[in-house]
Amino acid sequence: xxxxxxxxxxxxxxxxxxxxxxxxxxxxxxxxxxxxxxxxxxxxxxxxxxxxxxxxxxxxxxxxxxxxxxxx
Numbered sequence: 001x002x003x004x005x006x007x008x009x010x011x012x013x014x015x016x017x018x019x020x021x022x023x024x025x026x027x028x029x030x031x032x033x034x035x036x037x038x039x040x041x042x043x044x045x046x047x048x049x050x051x052x053x054x055x056x057x058x059x060x061x062x063x064x065x066x067x068x069x070x071x072x
Contacts (some may be wrong), residue, residue: 012020041048058064 012023015023053063
């Protein structure tokens with residue numbers, strides 16, 4: 001375990017049980033979400049590479065435009 005994680009856990013121990021449970025739930029959900037993303041991406045590296053190549057080809061061909069956050 002890293003020093004940073006040990007420090008975080010030490011601080012968590014000072015919280016009430018309900019606060020600890022709420023944070024533990026958030027951490028577990030985040031870890032599960034990361035595992036789902038990893039699984040999804042690991043199963044499709046060719047598809048992702050093709051999408052990236054297509055996007056770059058469109059960019060080089062001048063078929064893209066800069067996004068304006070005011071318009072989004």
